[in-house]
Amino acid sequence: MSTESADPGLALHHITVRFGGLLALDDVSLRVPPGRVVGIIGPNGAGKTTLFNVICGFVTPQSGALTLDGRPFRPRPHQLSGRGITRTLQGVGQFNGMTVLENVQVGARRRDDDAWAALERCEVAEHAHRRPGELPYAKRKRVELARALAARPRILMLDEPAGGLDTDEIRWLADLIRDTESTVLLVEHHMELVMSVCDEILVLDFGKPIALGTPGEIRSNDRVAEAYLGTAA
Numbered sequence: 001m002s003t004e005s006a007d008p009g010l011a012l013h014h015i016t017v018r019f020g021g022l023l024a025l026d027d028v029s030l031r032v033p034p035g036r037v038v039g040i041i042g043p044n045g046a047g048k049t050t051l052f053n054v055i056c057g058f059v060t061p062q063s064g065a066l067t068l069d070g071r072p073f074r075p076r077p078h079q080l081s082g083r084g085i086t087r088t089l090q091g092v093g094q095f096n097g098m099t100v101l102e103n104v105q106v107g108a109r110r111r112d113d114d115a116w117a118a119l120e121r122c123e124v125a126e127h128a129h130r131r132p133g134e135l136p137y138a139k140r141k142r143v144e145l146a147r148a149l150a151a152r153p154r155i156l157m158l159d160e161p162a163g164g165l166d167t168d169e170i171r172w173l174a175d176l177i178r179d180t181e182s183t184v185l186l187v188e189h190h191m192e193l194v195m196s197v198c199d200e201i202l203v204l205d206f207g208k209p210i211a212l213g214t215p216g217e218i219r220s221n222d223r224v225a226e227a228y229l230g231t232a233a
């Protein structure tokens with residue numbers, strides 16, 4: 001571990017997760033250096049969400065370890081935002097009993113300037129006083145992003161942010177991911193988005209890491225094409 005003590009960012013070391021007899025993650029290692037956009041792809045059931053859940057402390061691995069800046073990191077869901085880690089949810093996931101602004105203020109931990117800046121960044125400030133349920137789906141996805149950005153996270157975990165969005169919205173999302181100062185971990189099925197924004201991509205198949213590389217390397221990897229791109233592209 002001594003060589004890793006100078007390792008900035010998040011790292012997963014040999015993570016294995018079993019659900020009964022099912023091997024959901026099989027010896028997965030990944031480094032997420034500051035400022036990078038790292039994608040995690042793979043077919044349905046490959047273990048992407050489980051990997052996110054390990055980072056968030058919802059799932060405890062049977063073996064392996066996490067480090068943050070080279071130091072042991074034992075994630076606990078309620079302490080994540082304090083460690084600078086924020087996750088968006090699949091779908092929209094807002095409280096409909098609260099206004100858009102109030103939802104985003106939860107992310108901002110009540111710092112109004114951060115909440116408004118995030119609403120403006122996501123171009124939904126004009127809807128601040130409406131309920132999320134009154135907005136179209138794409139706008140609610142933007143509110144969910146604003147909620148996450150309002151925390152000014154060091155590491156932003158995006159869980160299928162393109163789901164249900166049209167081409168223009170996905171283009172907007174790609175710009176947002178490229179522009180953010182946060183380190184980004186992206187689980188996504190939309191290959192064009194993944195290939196256009198990621199610096200590095202981890203490919204999982206039945207819990208096994210089968211490739212790790214730049215978009216170009218992943219595109220030309222035969223094993224990936226066989227396991228995933230061939231069926232999903």
Ligand SMILES: Nc1ncnc2c1ncn2[C@@H]1O[C@H](COP(=O)(O)OP(=O)(O)OP(=O)(O)O)[C@@H](O)[C@H]1O
Nearest residue numbers: 019022023024042043044045046047048049050051
């Ligand atoms: N809590 C759990 N208990 C039992 N099995 C689980 C649990 N969570 C996930 N699994 C199983 O672990 C495997 C990996 O699931 P996971 O949701 O991580 O895959 P995924 O890559 O995110 O899939 P998708 O693209 O469909 O969201 C699947 O076979 C799933 O059924």
